[in-house]
Amino acid sequence: MNPYKGFIKTKNKKSIQPFKDRDDLLSYEQVRDLPEYAGVLADGIILVDVDDVETSDIVLDIIDDLGIKCYVIDTTRGKHFMFRATDTVTTNKTKTMTAVGLQVDMKLGSRASYQMLKTNGVTRNWIRRPAEIDEFPFWLQPVKTNVDFNTMEAGDGRNQALFNYILTLQSAGLSKSDIIETIHLINDFVLPDPLDDKELDTILRDDSFKKVSFFKRGEFQHHEFAKYIKSEESIVRVNNVLHVYLNGVYSDRQADIELVMIKHLPQLSQARRRETLSYLELIAETAIVAPAHYIALQDGIFDLETDEFMSFSPDIIIKNCIQFRYVRDAYDEMVDKTLNKIACGDHDLRSLLEEMVGYLLLRRNELGKAFILTGSGSNGKSTLIDMIKHFLGDGNYSSLAMNELGQRFKTAEVFGKLANLGDDISSQYIDDNAVFKKLVTGETVNAERKGRDPFDFNNYAKMIFSANQLPRINDTTDGLMRRLIIIPFNAKFSSKDDDFDPFIKDKLITDSAMEYFLRIALEGLKRVLNNNKFTMPTVAVTELEQYELMNNPLLAFISDDRKIHNELTRDVYLSYSAWCHSNGLRPLSQIQFSREICKRGYEIKIKKIDSKSCRVFSKNM
Missing domain, CATH: 3.40.50.300 (P-loop containing nucleotide triphosphate hydrolases)
Incomplete structure (x- = not known):
């Protein structure tokens, strides 16, 4: 994936040529020998600028630990990370806090942004450049918070801060599973002095997660509820049809989507469920179906190419599951x-x-x-x-x-x-x-x-x-x-x-x-x-x-040693029609009949009979 639409000249990191909505951007060959230039980000790219070496190393450690594929470029003060953009971030951000508790800047290709690639005659170094890159991870999502986990030591109220932070992440729209993973990432990579597993389990117990209210002054907030269950229940769009993740696979049954609604709000009326469905149609992301060599079975997802099993995951979009185990030596x-x-x-x-x-x-x-x-x-x-x-x-x-x-x-x-x-x-x-x-x-x-x-x-x-x-x-x-x-x-x-x-x-x-x-x-x-x-x-x-032969009466008609060569086309067709009726078959039209005969070694020629021009079938020799 090319992260750039093209390249521009810069001076003191400022563009010296117009680049918004332009199709005359420079090529790499035109800029590579300049003392300074930038790449204009492609529309599907989001750049995360971490302007601090220590913080950027934390982000890189998380990315490597999770096996996330992204572009990484070294800068004089930190690192740039590039992912495939999602609709989580819609505007450029400056000094924004992320879900994982680190401060970053963000630039979107869709917002006419560029990235410095060479300054003061020095080209920036690529640290990671895979063939394909992954989507922008949820733990980098912007959140509104003043908590600085990066400097929080033992005795600074870490447990209470993490407990309170759950509500912050819920308010930002993260699902329960995403919140649990984010809290673990903060503990493992961001806190200078991590909590032990027992303390973390206490913080992340079920009753720590506040039941979100979807009513304001008696009015049902269908849009908030839709956003909540979309992330909480993994609702996506496949072939422009809503699907919900259930028992390892995705269902497109409307009843299943409504069932997850009443799981959260048991008294939700049909009218409000319809209202929520309509909003889900607008906000659900389009998902890519898993490769056909993935087969969902009772004991997991079987990869036909590697002969190995994978665990079920909402990230693997499959609609069908065979509810039996794969036993390699099974016999009955x-x-x-x-x-x-x-x-x-x-x-x-x-x-x-x-x-x-x-x-x-x-x-x-x-x-x-x-x-x-x-x-x-x-x-x-x-x-x-x-x-x-x-x-x-x-x-x-x-x-x-x-x-x-x-x-x-x-x-x-x-x-x-x-x-x-x-x-x-x-x-x-x-x-x-x-x-x-x-x-x-x-x-x-x-x-x-x-x-x-x-x-x-x-x-x-x-x-x-x-x-x-x-x-x-x-x-x-x-x-x-x-x-x-x-x-x-x-x-x-x-x-x-x-x-x-x-x-x-x-x-x-x-x-x-x-x-x-x-x-x-x-x-x-x-x-x-x-x-x-x-x-x-x-x-x-x-x-x-x-x-x-049975489906095409013409073949049976021909195989019956019928005289066709040098016969008038209309006479042969009349003979064929009579044969069909006597056998209870529906004849082809005369035009279709002639075409089919000509596909089987005949052609139509004009022949003089009694001084008249007549059409006859002639066998190709």
Whole structure:
């Protein structure tokens, strides 16, 4: 990230050229040999100027201890620290106290500010210059206080000062967790003589935190309440939709956001909750969703790339959690036997089933595949779907049919889900599949919820449908076929089987079963990502070829040894239309028909017949 828009000439640290809202700033090559120059801060940068060597060393020690990435430049009297700006600071500050109890100056790139980089012929030295920098930390947030922790010794009332300081930080809008961390930083780095852990625990006990009042002379202060719960409950905006942090992941359910409101104010009326929601829409920061290789599980966040776990954190924005543990050597005989029976002993088909379930865990859709599970009853389809539903959990899947995906208020149901599990879609005719295709490949779609603003999102929910008979889709392009994997279910489960168990579904959703299901799903996902494709058993390839013939009557018409070469285009079309009607199929229009014929080795030529110019199909030789 470049911290500068450009550079300017200075004299005695004062600019000698205009630089506000200018696009003719100097380049580094133009200024580097000057005795003095400055860099004009980029709009997304905040500079913290610590004009004292000892204080600047404290800030640097905290930054290194917390692993914060920022730019650091040495100055003659201290250090400059640069971060990505947030909306915490909106104006430049001079001699302001920070939450951590240190005095600094602050400059914002958005406020037309510059930073001295060379004075008296000496270029300032970069101490830290990482490729990317982190956001401005909360513990440097400006606060109104006269307390000087930097000079406070034992016997100077440190305990009481820290206790009182909690209210100061609450008034500044810091959350409870941020306040606790800030007090620890003051104790560890700022106080000359730190308190012991027991004293600090006493100061930070729960009843030290004042219940903030959100009523003034009987009037509800919705804006203050909104700011409070935003920081206290980690409320952010994802895809222009409000989300709240709950149990390790983020929820976009409005009811969940209202529940955290009444946790703080149990008697809050619906009207006041709506008022608070409206203000939250205005002030919530836009959050960046965590990489797709982070998978939230019951025991933490699993990094698919490193094979390691991380603790849950509000800083890791994930919407979905699989509520089962990852046990690396998990095994469940009932699940293993059932999947083998569903796959009819076909190793490749078993691999594809594992990969399909694993693909649900990846919050991206680049592989662009949807799955249709087909076959007549008692073949394991519904059993597998029930296993997947239990595995994902109620909030992680939707249940739309294919022809519902593009309907108003329906598309939004797949937002933030891991899967859409459509029940039997047999005998449907899908007239418009444009939204379906976009959802499958993760392209941007627009969605709307009742009474709320429309929003755009990139879908990562995988489409899985079951069908006793495959539906016809009004699309004969390669684009549709590329998106489909059709999995035949040819197994037969019967009460006459030696191993018949009427309670098998209960045994397939035990914790042991789900832990094994998770293990093979992750193995399947890794296999897909390594190969950049799914395992394709012969039965699935054949099923797709047969479906293409069924879905595109034109192919079946051509394969019927129809005479097309040198025939009048209108006669061939009439023959095709009659053939469609006799088979209960909907014919293409004549223009579409001609285009499709020409894609399959024919062209249209003008031929004289009885002195008349006629259009005929001619086979390319």
